[in-house]
Amino acid sequence: MKQKKIIIVGAGIAGLTAACYAAKNGYTVELFEMHSKCGGVCTGWNRKGYYFDGCLHWLVGAVKNKAGHSMWNELGLFKNNGAIQHTEICTMINEDNSRFVVPAYIDAFERNLLQRYPEDTAVIREFCEAVRVFTTMRIPDKPRELMKLKDIFKLMKNMKPFFPYFKRFGKSSVGEYVERFKNQELKRYLLNIIGVKEFSLLAFFIVLSYFNDGNAGWPLGGSERLATALELQCKKSGVTIDYNCKVKKIITEKRRAVGVELEKGTEKHSDIVISAADGYATIYDMLEGRFTNKKINDRYKKAKLWQPLIMISLGLTSGYEGITHADIHILDKPINIGSISVNGMWVKNYFFDASLQTGSRSVVSVFFPSSFSFWDKLSKNRDAYKREKDKIKMDIVNYLETRYPGIKAKIKVVDIATPITTFRYTGNRQGSFEGWLLTPENFAKQYKKTLPGLKNFYMTGQWVQPGGGVSAVAKCSRDLVQILCRKDKKEFKAQESYDYKR
Numbered sequence: 454m455k456q457k458k459i460i461i462v463g464a465g466i467a468g469l470t471a472a473c474y475a476a477k478n479g480y481t482v483e484l485f486e487m488h489s490k491c492g493g494v495c496t497g498w499n500r501k502g503y504y505f506d507g508c509l510h511w512l513v514g515a516v517k518n519k520a521g522h523s524m525w526n527e528l529g530l531f532k533n534n535g536a537i538q539h540t541e542i543c544t545m546i547n548e549d550n551s552r553f554v555v556p557a558y559i560d561a562f563e564r565n566l567l568q569r570y571p572e573d574t575a576v577i578r579e580f581c582e583a584v585r586v587f588t589t590m591r592i593p594d595k596p597r598e599l600m601k602l603k604d605i606f607k608l609m610k611n612m613k614p615f616f617p618y619f620k621r622f623g624k625s626s627v628g629e630y631v632e633r634f635k636n637q638e639l640k641r642y643l644l645n646i647i648g649v650k651e652f653s654l655l656a657f658f659i660v661l662s663y664f665n666d667g668n669a670g671w672p673l674g675g676s677e678r679l680a681t682a683l684e685l686q687c688k689k690s691g692v693t694i695d696y697n698c699k700v701k702k703i704i705t706e707k708r709r710a711v712g713v714e715l716e717k718g719t720e721k722h723s724d725i726v727i728s729a730a731d732g733y734a735t736i737y738d739m740l741e742g743r744f745t746n747k748k749i750n751d752r753y754k755k756a757k758l759w760q761p762l763i764m765i766s767l768g769l770t771s772g773y774e775g776i777t778h779a780d781i782h783i784l785d786k787p788i789n790i791g792s793i794s795v796n797g798m799w800v801k802n803y804f805f806d807a808s809l810q811t812g813s814r815s816v817v818s819v820f821f822p823s824s825f826s827f828w829d830k831l832s833k834n835r836d837a838y839k840r841e842k843d844k845i846k847m848d849i850v851n852y853l854e855t856r857y858p859g860i861k862a863k864i865k866v867v868d869i870a871t872p873i874t875t876f877r878y879t880g881n882r883q884g885s886f887e888g889w890l891l892t893p894e895n896f897a898k899q900y901k902k903t904l905p906g907l908k909n910f911y912m913t914g915q916w917v918q919p920g921g922g923v924s925a926v927a928k929c930s931r932d933l934v935q936i937l938c939r940k941d942k943k944e945f946k947a948q949e950s951y952d953y954k955r
């Protein structure tokens with residue numbers, strides 16, 4: 454029988470993963486990527502001899518025998534432990550430079566909080582117990598779309614320990630929950646771990662449970678290396694990847710997707726089309742809004758996105774010991790960085806991964822959220838855009854010098870990426886770095902991978918998997934290929950393959 458051909462739009466983690474599994478399952482796969490490299494938002498870049506990582510803080514599943522690891526093994530990554538587990542999630546730094554270390558392990562986390570905030574003992578215990586309970590949660594291997602009644606019963610049985618938590622906290626956000634603490638400092642610390650009030654409380658428990666389980670590690674070599682390792686697996690599996698090829702349109706005939714039209718004007722045909730690109734661009738530009746409904750339209754009009762980030766990366770001539778892998782600066786009053794009012798920021802020191810450094814040099818990065826509309830307007834005037842970026846670079850260097858004396862003299866390279874950079878390189882709506890914000894409303898939801906009235910077309914990635922995240926979008930693509938195999942009456946194959954090597 455002739456192999457079916459699949460065209461995939463977008464070589465981010467979701468597109469690469471879908472391509473890899475599809476090729477391993479006997480499909481002919483062609484992947485179109487508008488950028489000159491793979492990875493999408495999971496990326497890094499080289500500037501004047503320094504590697505600046507633009508994405509990962511932590512990755513689920515990089516460690517042997519932990520949840521999510523078998524998927525990475527099937528994809529040929531992390532055969533042996535390929536990640537560094539930090540014993541601290543982060544260090545909170547107050548304006549007076551006092552510090553509070555947030556341990557990754559929940560017992561230590563609880564001990565520290567109880568010692569410091571005895572007035573909140575009952576709520577601290579309740580909170581930490583919830584994190585412990587969620588440590589045992591496992592994501593089912595089978596996609597929801599393929600579950601039969603017996604799978605649903607099994608799932609319900611496995612989920613039983615979590616039902617009381619779903620019932621009690623399912624509608625709560627982190628912002629609402631922290632109001633139960635009496636101590637203001639504790640409230641602020643817990644809010645700043647994720648940094649978004651609207652974030653789902655249940656999702657927060659799960660994130661902390663990954664840290665507790667030692668399953669939220671930094672993949673050695675960083676984000677770019679992870680993406681290029683996946684790219685290599687795709688190529689070894691026979692996937693064709695075409696870079697600098699922006700898809701302009703998804704071609705449809707009689708309500709079936711039959712291929713794509715590239716911006717260059719060429720048409721490419723296939724039996725199935727998968728979009729792993731930005732959701733809005735897929736539905737409203739590539740498909741001209743012809744296959745949608747009220748629910749989808751409302752979501753794209755109203756649902757909250759992760760706010761885009763500004764990232765300032767610094768190449769230092771030598772190491773700087775006073776910064777941890779994740780310092781979170783909490784400011785009592787906002788400060789101005791360029792024209793932006795900043796309430797707090799992440800300062801990351803990449804000293805812990807020797808494979809990123811050249812000789813004694815090191816890299817520190819600063820991240821904080823910023824409004825897309827501000828940058829969108831500014832970017833229409835190239836000089837004004839450049840001036841603002843230069844001002845931000847200068848203000849950040851001066852700010853860091855007040856907090857980390859002596860750092861300024863070590864800085865050799867300063868690089869800045871704005872929400873416009875994210876949008877320009879990846880097409881993500883409003884420069885969002887992880888798609889839809891994970892709120893109580895969309896917690897544990899998956900949006901449909903198909904569009905109403907269109908056959909042979911599927912979506913994968915962070916626009917159908919609320920909350921995004923590298924492991925989550927990779928699993929979403931694995932699920933999709935299982936669905937395709939079932940439709941084509943094939944047995945889904947996912948055996949382990951190669952080692953994780955650059």
Ligand SMILES: Cc1cc2nc3c(=O)[nH]c(=O)nc-3n(C[C@H](O)[C@H](O)[C@H](O)COP(=O)(O)OP(=O)(O)OC[C@H]3O[C@@H](n4cnc5c(N)ncnc54)[C@H](O)[C@@H]3O)c2cc1C
Binds near residue numbers: 487488512920
């Ligand atoms: C700063 C930052 C920190 C993060 N931290 C973490 C973390 O610690 N842990 C974690 O798990 N996740 C993290 N994430 C999120 C995670 O990286 C993303 O959720 C995930 O990588 C999204 O993958 P994706 O393939 O769905 O989308 P994308 O990466 O957006 O990929 C889409 C791809 O499609 C391409 N494309 C778009 N339009 C077209 C077109 N018309 N034609 C051809 N190609 C097109 C784009 O160029 C891109 O390559 C972070 C992200 C950022 C930016």
